[in-house]
Amino acid sequence: MLKYIANRLLQIVVTLFVFFALTYFILDAQPGDITLQYVNNPKFTKEQREALRRRLGLDKPAYVRFFQWMGNTLRGDLGESYQYRKPVMDVLLERAPRTIFLFLTATLIEFFVGYWLGRVLAWQRGTGLEYGITVVGAFFYTVFTPWFALMMIYLFGFTLKWFPIGKFLDVTLWRAAPKGLTANQIFINLLLTMTLLAVALVVVYYLTRRMNPYRASLFRWSALIGGAAIVVGYWAASPVAKYAWDILYHMALPIIVLTLINFSGTMLLTRTTMLETLREDYIMAARAKGLPERVVRDKHAARNAVLPVFTSLIISLPFILGGGIITETVFSWEGLGLTLLTASTTGDIPLVMGSFLFIGTLALLAHLVADIAYAFLDPRIRYA
Amino acid sequence: MAEKPLLSVRNLTMIYKTRKGPVSAIDDVSFDLKRGESLGLVGESGCGKTSVAMALLRLLPDNAQITGGQILLDGMDLTTLSEEEMQNVRWKRISMVFQAAMNALDPVYKVGDQIIEAIERHERDIDPAEARKRVEALFHLVGIDPKMADRYPHEFSGGMRQRAIIAMALACNPDLIIADEPTTALDVIVQDQVLRELRQVQKQMGMSMIYISHDIAVIAEVAERIAIMYAGRLCELADAVEIFKRPRHPYTVALMSAFPSIVGEKRPLVALGGEPPDLLFPPPGCRFHPRCPRALDICKQQQPPFEDIGGGHYLACWNPAPVAEVQS
Ligand SMILES: Nc1ncnc2c1ncn2[C@@H]1O[C@H](COP(=O)(O)OP(=O)(O)OP(=O)(O)O)[C@@H](O)[C@H]1O
Ligand SMILES: [Mg+2]
Numbered sequence: 053m054l055k056y057i058a059n060r061l062l063q064i065v066v067t068l069f070v071f072f073a074l075t076y077f078i079l080d081a082q083p084g085d086i087t088l089q090y091v092n093n094p095k096f097t098k099e100q101r102e103a104l105r106r107r108l109g110l111d112k113p114a115y116v117r118f119f120q121w122m123g124n125t126l127r128g129d130l131g132e133s134y135q136y137r138k139p140v141m142d143v144l145l146e147r148a149p150r151t152i153f154l155f156l157t158a159t160l161i162e163f164f165v166g167y168w169l170g171r172v173l174a175w176q177r178g179t180g181l182e183y184g185i186t187v188v189g190a191f192f193y194t195v196f197t198p199w200f201a202l203m204m205i206y207l208f209g210f211t212l213k214w215f216p217i218g219k220f221l222d223v224t225l226w227r228a229a230p231k232g233l234t235a236n237q238i239f240i241n242l243l244l245t246m247t248l249l250a251v252a253l254v255v256v257y258y259l260t261r262r263m264n265p266y267r268a269s270l271f272r273w274s275a276l277i278g279g280a281a282i283v284v285g286y287w288a289a290s291p292v293a294k295y296a297w298d299i300l301y302h303m304a305l306p307i308i309v310l311t312l313i314n315f316s317g318t319m320l321l322t323r324t325t326m327l328e329t330l331r332e333d334y335i336m337a338a339r340a341k342g343l344p345e346r347v348v349r350d351k352h353a354a355r356n357a358v359l360p361v362f363t364s365l366i367i368s369l370p371f372i373l374g375g376g377i378i379t380e381t382v383f384s385w386e387g388l389g390l391t392l393l394t395a396s397t398t399g400d401i402p403l404v405m406g407s408f409l410f411i412g413t414l415a416l417l418a419h420l421v422a423d424i425a426y427a428f429l430d431p432r433i434r435y436a
Numbered sequence: 437m438a439e440k441p442l443l444s445v446r447n448l449t450m451i452y453k454t455r456k457g458p459v460s461a462i463d464d465v466s467f468d469l470k471r472g473e474s475l476g477l478v479g480e481s482g483c484g485k486t487s488v489a490m491a492l493l494r495l496l497p498d499n500a501q502i503t504g505g506q507i508l509l510d511g512m513d514l515t516t517l518s519e520e521e522m523q524n525v526r527w528k529r530i531s532m533v534f535q536a537a538m539n540a541l542d543p544v545y546k547v548g549d550q551i552i553e554a555i556e557r558h559e560r561d562i563d564p565a566e567a568r569k570r571v572e573a574l575f576h577l578v579g580i581d582p583k584m585a586d587r588y589p590h591e592f593s594g595g596m597r598q599r600a601i602i603a604m605a606l607a608c609n610p611d612l613i614i615a616d617e618p619t620t621a622l623d624v625i626v627q628d629q630v631l632r633e634l635r636q637v638q639k640q641m642g643m644s645m646i647y648i649s650h651d652i653a654v655i656a657e658v659a660e661r662i663a664i665m666y667a668g669r670l671c672e673l674a675d676a677v678e679i680f681k682r683p684r685h686p687y688t689v690a691l692m693s694a695f696p697s698i699v700g701e702k703r704p705l706v707a708l709g710g711e712p713p714d715l716l717f718p719p720p721g722c723r724f725h726p727r728c729p730r731a732l733d734i735c736k737q738q739q740p741p742f743e744d745i746g747g748g749h750y751l752a753c754w755n756p757a758p759v760a761e762v763q764s
Contacts, residue, residue: 262549262564264556333539339495340534341554341604342526352542359544431544431588 057424064416068409073118075408079401080114086134086399108134121405130409131402135395140406143391148410149239150220151387154303155376157246158310163365166315170322170361171354177327186323189316197375201309201382208305215305218384222298229295238296245286249279265347306383314372321364326357359430366422370415440511441468442611442644443492448505450491459715461487463668463723464505466742467750469612474638474645476659476676478652478691480712484668485648486535489614492646493530494522509611528558531605533598533634535616535648540601541589548575548585551604558608574603577637595626602634606641613638616648631658652691656680661748664688667713667723670742674749684745684756686730722754730755 086108087101105111109120124131130140169185176182192200209217216222221235256275260268287296329335330353338352339345377389384390388411395403427433450462461484469475477485490496492507494514507514509529514522534540542550548571555567572582578599584592592600598618605613615634619627635658638645649655655662656676663673664687672685683689690708710727713719719726725735734754742752 264560333534333536334542336495337534337540338542340493340526340532342523342528342557343553344520344523355544356542429544432590 053424053427057420060420060423064413064420067416068412069122071412072122072405072408076118076121076401076405077114079396079404080117082399084399085110086401088399121402125405125409130406133395133403133406134400135398135403140402143403144388144406144410146236147387147391148414149236149243150385151373151376151380151389152414153239153243153246154306154385154387155310155372156243157303158307158314159365159369159372161307162311162314163318165311166318167322167354167358167361169315170319171326171349171357173319173323174326174330174353174357175349186320189319191316192312193316193320195313197313197378198382200313201379204305204309204312205382208308216302220299220302220385221295222302225298226295230291233292233295235295235299238292238299242296242299245283249283252279265351269350306379306385309383310379317368318361318365322357322361325360326353329353329357332356359426362422362426362429366419366426369418369422373411373415439470442471442473442510443469444506444508445488445492446506446508448488448491448502448507450487450496450500450502452487452497453499453501454716457716460668460718461500461715462491463718464739464742465665465668465670466505467663467670467673469644469646471611471644472639472642473661474635474647474659476652476655476662477646477648477665478655478662479650479665481650482712482715483665484715485650485665486616487668488665489532489616489646489648492612492614493526493532495526524558527554527610528608529610530612530614531608531610533601533605533613533615533618535618538594538597541592541597543589546586546588547592547600551585551600551607554604554607570607571603574606575600577606578603578633594622595630598622598626598630599633602630602637606637609641610643612644612646614646614648617650618647619654627654628657634658664691667718668715669723669752670750671724671752672750673742674747678747678749682749682759684749684751684759685724685753686728686755686757687724689757722752730757 085105087104087110102111109117112120121131128141130144132138133140133143136143169189173182173185205217208214226235253272253275256272260271263271287293290296334356335348335353338348343351373389376387377393379385380387380389381393388407392404392407392411394400395407445465445467448462448465449460451458451460453459465488467475477488479485487496487500490500491502492514494517496502502515505515509525514525517525541547545553548568551571551574552564552567555570556562556564559567568585571585575582575585580596580599580603584596584600589597589600602618605615618634619630622630631654635645645658647655647659652662659676661674662676662679664671664679664685666687672679672683672688674682679688680692683692687708708727713723713726719736721737722728722731722735722740725731728735732755738754740752740754742750745751745756
């Protein structure tokens with residue numbers, strides 16, 4: 053297993069290198085550069101522009117610049133953003149937690165909602181309920197994402213005013229925030245507590261796997277509810293509760309939209325694989341053993357049906373991050389996606405490359421983690 | 437006979453509802469099974485053997501419907517039990533070795549745990565250590581290293597999986613085990629071994645057994661009594677020796693002739709033309725008449741009754757083969 057992980061990490065490094073080289077040269081092939089921004093300024097002379105280009109190193113050939121960038125990156129220096137005049141690393145470290153927290157939460161919710169509904173669908177096959185949910189699911193599966201997101205903002209943000217529009221916090225509230233408190237700290241702490249909760253739940257799941265199904269599910273549900281209560285309690289009691297709440301409140305609508313758009317793929321796939329699994333002989337054997345239907349469904353059918361669903365989640369991870377650019381833009385969520393978009397339209401090459409570095413590394417690491425998790429789900433998989 | 441049978445199937449009739457109409461998979465099937473007895477159920481592919489097995493456990497697909505008859509287990513009619521009551525009968529009273537036993541183990545759980553699952557289902561208060569001990573004893577009995585209990589199904593060979601399934605079928609010490617083509621997926625040598633072991637264990641533990649196979653040679657080795665099934669109906673049922681020595685139904689005669697005699701007698705080979713009927717449109721009268729060399733007019737119109745012709749030899753035929761013909 054360790055050897056496998058080491059191998060995969062090496063692969064990740066190679067993939068990233070190829071990926072950076074490609075993006076760098078494609079970016080360079082774009083006409084114009086950052087200095088074009090000043091072209092409309094009459095005081096900006098041709099000589100000044102050349103001087104600026106020289107200062108930014110834009111007069112050197114692309115491959116020289118690429119290897120320079122690569123060398124600096126390996127030393128941990130991502131350069132300075134042209135737009136923000138700050139180290140790229142600072143800009144990105146500030147924005148990454150927002151993206152990770154939003155998409156991690158949305159993906160988890162999406163996956164469990166889709167999986168749970170798919171299970172119900174398979175079990176209710178042939179009923180009006182199945183038909184209704186399938187039609188609704190197919191709608192969300194095919195809907196045009198930006199249009200749908202805008203409609204949701206219009207309806208819930210603008211007309212009904214249930215949720216705030218745009219940004220990830222309320223500026224007037226944060227102006228009064230205690231000195232030294234930044235939104236980032238909250239994001240990072242939220243991420244940490246969520247990870248702790250997730251680890252605790254996995255441990256409980258693992259410890260209860262041999263128990264009889266009723267007791268196991270009792271333990272699991274109490275762990276879930278208890279764990280969630282502790283987390284909520286911890287945050288409610290903390291002095292920054294209202295700031296955390298502000299962030300979560302701003303996050304609600306993007307999460308709802310992301311969940312609605314993505315759950316149906318998981319749901320429809322779960323339904324199909326579940327129906328296939330139900331035809332397996334071991335399901336018949338489970339019934340023959342006298343196990344109640346609920347146990348046959350949850351412990352045997354669903355447990356096996358989750359495998360291909362999880363695989364598809366692994367494969368879709370990079371697309372979730374890619375689609376994040378659209379979501380972040382529509383919701384003005386200043387995360388990695390939006391940063392990448394503005395940086396590439398303005399020709400802020402260091403920031404573009406930095407964003408790609410973050411997004412690419414995140415996607416590949418998530419992929420690796422998911423692959424390792426899969427080995428625990430399916431005993432037939434052995435990484436050697 | 438004074439002894440009450442363990443299982444008594446009375447005029448069982450079952451159909452599969454399909455878009456094209458009802459498939460008459462079991463029609464008016466009756467037989468008794470005593471405690472400790474082993475019965476073989478033989479017939480061509482598609483004649484309804486698995487359907488009978490599944491009907492006994494009431495594990496039929498959604499489109500199946502038992503339209504008549506009774507399944508009496510110690511006098512209790514299984515066809516009238518609720519689903520919950522039936523769940524208590526499954527595995528505790530009647531267990532099964534599946535036709536596709538190779539895939540009857542859930543790939544994501546350890547084999548031992550799957551057997552313990554069955555034990556704990558029916559003996560709620562059992563101590564986990566004791567259940568575990570029983571699994572190891574069962575593995576020992578069927579000839580698998582007890583350590584294998586902690587392995588996953590994919591780490592088992594075909595023969596070992598089959599043995600594990602047999603161990604699982606024995607786990608709750610049931611009154612009846614149904615073995616549906618338990619060895620078809622195995623190679624011939626392992627087949628023989630497993631079958632003999634199964635028979636031995638069954639005798640040792642004194643449980644009843646129904647062996648199902650399309651191969652009468654396989655059945656001959658393990659069954660005390662043999663029932664011959666054709667197109668959803670039983671045509672003949674008798675002691676194994678009787679069936680081999682004095683088959684009366686023309687279909688049985690044809691089956692026997694295709695099988696080299698165990699007692700060394702020469703038999704004329706009876707070629708059986710045609711195909712078994714489509715159970716969507718079973719022929720009227722005796723279902724075998726279109727292929728029967730001895731068919732009379734009455735066979736085309738009236739279903740022959742399935743009756744005892746003496747000494748527990750049951751037969752459904754208007755024009756049975758004479759006893760002498762096969763003994764020549
Ligand atoms: N779910 C179903 N719906 C409709 N027809 C079915 C269904 N299951 C089985 N049948 C039909 O019922 C008949 C009996 O099938 P069954 O599986 O009991 O036969 P079998 O004797 O076990 O055959 P084999 O030796 O191939 O296992 C067959 O003609 C089959 O096509
Ligand atoms: Mg069959």
